[in-house]
Amino acid sequence: MKLVYTHPSNIVVAQARNSLERAGLKCVIRNEYAAGAMGELAPIDVWPELWVLRDRDYERASLALAQSSAPIEEADWHCRHCGSDCPATFELCWHCAGTRAPA
Ligand SMILES: [Zn+2]
Structure with a gap:
Protein backbone atom coordinates (compact mmCIF):
# COMPACT_ATOMS: atom_id res chain seq x y z
CA MET A 1 0.00 0.00 0.00
CA SER A 68 -8.74 14.46 -13.03
CA SER A 69 -11.32 16.43 -14.99
CA ALA A 70 -13.32 17.26 -11.89
CA PRO A 71 -11.43 19.89 -9.96
CA ILE A 72 -10.50 18.55 -6.56
CA GLU A 73 -10.95 21.96 -5.08
CA GLU A 74 -12.92 24.74 -6.67
CA ALA A 75 -11.16 28.04 -6.89
CA ASP A 76 -12.41 31.05 -5.00
CA TRP A 77 -14.56 33.40 -7.03
CA HIS A 78 -14.34 37.13 -7.35
CA CYS A 79 -17.40 39.24 -6.59
CA ARG A 80 -18.23 41.46 -9.56
CA HIS A 81 -20.15 43.88 -7.33
CA CYS A 82 -17.65 44.69 -4.61
CA GLY A 83 -14.50 42.87 -5.69
CA SER A 84 -14.25 40.57 -2.64
CA ASP A 85 -12.82 37.08 -2.96
CA CYS A 86 -15.42 34.50 -1.93
CA PRO A 87 -14.94 30.80 -1.13
CA ALA A 88 -16.19 28.40 -3.81
CA THR A 89 -18.82 27.01 -1.45
CA PHE A 90 -20.55 30.40 -1.11
CA GLU A 91 -23.39 31.15 -3.51
CA LEU A 92 -23.61 34.77 -2.40
CA CYS A 93 -20.83 37.21 -1.69
CA TRP A 94 -19.93 37.16 2.00
CA HIS A 95 -19.36 40.91 1.87
CA CYS A 96 -22.18 42.47 -0.16
CA ALA A 97 -24.50 39.44 -0.69
CA GLY A 98 -24.15 39.94 -4.43
CA THR A 99 -24.93 36.92 -6.59
CA ARG A 100 -22.18 34.84 -8.06
CA ALA A 101 -21.50 35.55 -11.70
CA PRO A 102 -22.47 32.66 -13.95
CA ALA A 103 -19.41 30.74 -15.04
ZN1 LIG B 1 -19.49 41.40 -3.10
Whole structure:
Protein backbone atom coordinates (compact mmCIF):
# COMPACT_ATOMS: atom_id res chain seq x y z
CA MET A 1 0.00 0.00 0.00
CA LYS A 2 1.12 3.47 -0.78
CA LEU A 3 -0.21 6.86 0.28
CA VAL A 4 -1.11 8.96 -2.75
CA TYR A 5 -3.18 11.79 -1.39
CA THR A 6 -4.31 13.43 1.82
CA HIS A 7 -6.53 16.42 2.56
CA PRO A 8 -8.38 17.65 5.67
CA SER A 9 -11.78 17.22 3.97
CA ASN A 10 -13.37 13.76 3.66
CA ILE A 11 -15.32 15.05 0.67
CA VAL A 12 -12.22 16.06 -1.25
CA VAL A 13 -10.51 12.76 -0.48
CA ALA A 14 -13.64 10.88 -1.60
CA GLN A 15 -13.57 12.80 -4.89
CA ALA A 16 -9.94 11.79 -5.34
CA ARG A 17 -10.90 8.17 -4.66
CA ASN A 18 -13.60 8.40 -7.34
CA SER A 19 -11.00 9.62 -9.81
CA LEU A 20 -8.79 6.64 -9.06
CA GLU A 21 -11.68 4.20 -9.28
CA ARG A 22 -12.62 5.63 -12.66
CA ALA A 23 -9.02 4.98 -13.70
CA GLY A 24 -9.43 1.36 -12.55
CA LEU A 25 -7.08 1.64 -9.58
CA LYS A 26 -7.89 -0.12 -6.33
CA CYS A 27 -7.64 2.22 -3.38
CA VAL A 28 -8.83 2.73 0.17
CA ILE A 29 -9.41 5.71 2.43
CA ARG A 30 -7.88 5.59 5.89
CA ASN A 31 -8.60 7.92 8.81
CA GLU A 32 -11.99 8.72 7.28
CA TYR A 33 -13.64 8.81 10.67
CA ALA A 34 -10.62 9.86 12.71
CA ALA A 35 -11.61 13.52 12.97
CA GLY A 36 -13.19 12.76 16.36
CA ALA A 37 -9.71 12.17 17.69
CA MET A 38 -8.75 15.73 16.83
CA GLY A 39 -7.40 17.55 19.85
CA GLU A 40 -5.33 14.65 21.06
CA LEU A 41 -3.38 14.20 17.85
CA ALA A 42 -1.76 16.81 15.66
CA PRO A 43 -4.39 17.66 13.03
CA ILE A 44 -2.22 16.41 10.14
CA ASP A 45 -2.22 12.96 11.76
CA VAL A 46 -5.98 12.65 11.41
CA TRP A 47 -6.45 13.86 7.86
CA PRO A 48 -8.21 11.26 5.74
CA GLU A 49 -5.67 9.50 3.53
CA LEU A 50 -6.06 7.87 0.14
CA TRP A 51 -3.91 4.78 -0.39
CA VAL A 52 -3.45 2.59 -3.46
CA LEU A 53 -3.47 -1.12 -2.67
CA ARG A 54 -0.66 -1.96 -5.07
CA ASP A 55 2.56 0.03 -4.82
CA ARG A 56 3.05 -0.18 -8.57
CA ASP A 57 -0.18 1.76 -9.10
CA TYR A 58 1.28 4.78 -7.39
CA GLU A 59 2.46 6.59 -10.50
CA ARG A 60 -0.74 5.96 -12.41
CA ALA A 61 -2.68 7.17 -9.39
CA SER A 62 -0.70 10.40 -9.16
CA LEU A 63 -1.26 10.93 -12.85
CA ALA A 64 -4.98 10.20 -12.58
CA LEU A 65 -5.29 12.77 -9.80
CA ALA A 66 -3.32 15.35 -11.74
CA GLN A 67 -5.45 14.82 -14.84
CA SER A 68 -8.74 14.46 -13.03
CA SER A 69 -11.32 16.43 -14.99
CA ALA A 70 -13.32 17.26 -11.89
CA PRO A 71 -11.43 19.89 -9.96
CA ILE A 72 -10.50 18.55 -6.56
CA GLU A 73 -10.95 21.96 -5.08
CA GLU A 74 -12.92 24.74 -6.67
CA ALA A 75 -11.16 28.04 -6.89
CA ASP A 76 -12.41 31.05 -5.00
CA TRP A 77 -14.56 33.40 -7.03
CA HIS A 78 -14.34 37.13 -7.35
CA CYS A 79 -17.40 39.24 -6.59
CA ARG A 80 -18.23 41.46 -9.56
CA HIS A 81 -20.15 43.88 -7.33
CA CYS A 82 -17.65 44.69 -4.61
CA GLY A 83 -14.50 42.87 -5.69
CA SER A 84 -14.25 40.57 -2.64
CA ASP A 85 -12.82 37.08 -2.96
CA CYS A 86 -15.42 34.50 -1.93
CA PRO A 87 -14.94 30.80 -1.13
CA ALA A 88 -16.19 28.40 -3.81
CA THR A 89 -18.82 27.01 -1.45
CA PHE A 90 -20.55 30.40 -1.11
CA GLU A 91 -23.39 31.15 -3.51
CA LEU A 92 -23.61 34.77 -2.40
CA CYS A 93 -20.83 37.21 -1.69
CA TRP A 94 -19.93 37.16 2.00
CA HIS A 95 -19.36 40.91 1.87
CA CYS A 96 -22.18 42.47 -0.16
CA ALA A 97 -24.50 39.44 -0.69
CA GLY A 98 -24.15 39.94 -4.43
CA THR A 99 -24.93 36.92 -6.59
CA ARG A 100 -22.18 34.84 -8.06
CA ALA A 101 -21.50 35.55 -11.70
CA PRO A 102 -22.47 32.66 -13.95
CA ALA A 103 -19.41 30.74 -15.04
ZN1 LIG B 1 -19.49 41.40 -3.10
